[in-house]
């Protein structure tokens with residue numbers, strides 16, 4: 077089968093399309109005929125090996141352990157392992173797999189859910205990691221309750237487009253921060269207020285919850301924008317350095333939080349079947365809308381990765397085999 081592989085860490089130039097062996101599945105796995113995959117920032121981190129911290133956390137010291145990039149997928153079950161009872165060949169599913177940028181991919185059946193009718197493969201592939209991250213950051217780390225004021229910094233990014241919609245769904249009063257060209261998009265996602273950070277930034281408004289997806293503002297500035305008992309969830313940002321990637325900022329915030337009434341916390345998303353099921357229900361009900369910037373063929377996956385790196389996309393980047 078064709079797949080997008082890499083044999084060393086580096087820029088998108090290390091990616092190439094190659095003929096590789098079909099994946100072999102275990103008893104609890106599903107072999108998927110991939111219909112669409114999407115990129116997220118984590119794919120870029122695994123491709124580059126940046127920050128270095130991820131290399132010692134199991135992704136491979138000298139090169140990525142998995143050669144085929146991509147995790148987020150939508151496709152058709154081609155065959156299922158002997159222990160899989162909830163899915164059968166022919167089922168249309170979406171979720172998380174090993175090596176989505178390929179014609180076929182193996183996935184644990186515990187990380188796949190049925191694709192709602194009326195949702196395309198491209199739309200479904202746009203959801204898993206980014207929307208799960210947004211949901212868990214708001215609900216679990218942020219403990220968002222209805223009526224609270226929420227600020228999403230990086231509202232037009234892969235996670236941000238879902239964070240704005242899910243924060244509204246959970247009853248929040250939502251402000252999104254993005255650059256000028258993305259104001260219209262963030263408004264269309266339902267944000268009550270949109271701040272164009274190239275014209276102004278955090279003002280006198282106080283928020284119960286700040287989701288920091290861009291990670292380049294001083295903690296003191298963010299704290300001034302929180303209510304006295306508000307919560308800051310630091311999800312990420314791309315300017316935390318090549319070695320630690322911002323982990324030092326999160327640790328500093330969590331230590332500071334010990335002596336404050338405000339809660340400053342980091343966050344690590346975890347793929348869970350129940351959250352994918354919840355997102356599938358929201359998609360089916362029309363309460364969550366994937367935003368797609370562009371669909372690329374597998375042969376142009378390198379261009380898609382470069383686009384992801386630029387930070388310019390207005391929505392998710394989809395790749396179809």
Ligand SMILES: NC(=O)c1ccc[n+]([C@@H]2O[C@H](COP(=O)([O-])OP(=O)(O)OC[C@H]3O[C@@H](n4cnc5c(N)ncnc54)[C@H](OP(=O)(O)O)[C@@H]3O)[C@@H](O)[C@H]2O)c1
Nearest residue numbers: 117209230232233234235254255290311312313343344345
């Ligand atoms: N902790 C976890 O488990 C977890 C899970 C998912 C993602 N992450 C991390 O979270 C971060 C965001 O992920 P993502 O997928 O949304 O990334 P993304 O798609 O690259 O989006 C980042 C967004 O931040 C915006 N941005 C850049 N500078 C900004 C600034 N000064 N103020 C406001 N917005 C700014 C960018 O667009 P504009 O500047 O044009 O508005 C872009 O839309 C990444 O660092 C990712 O690695 C962590």
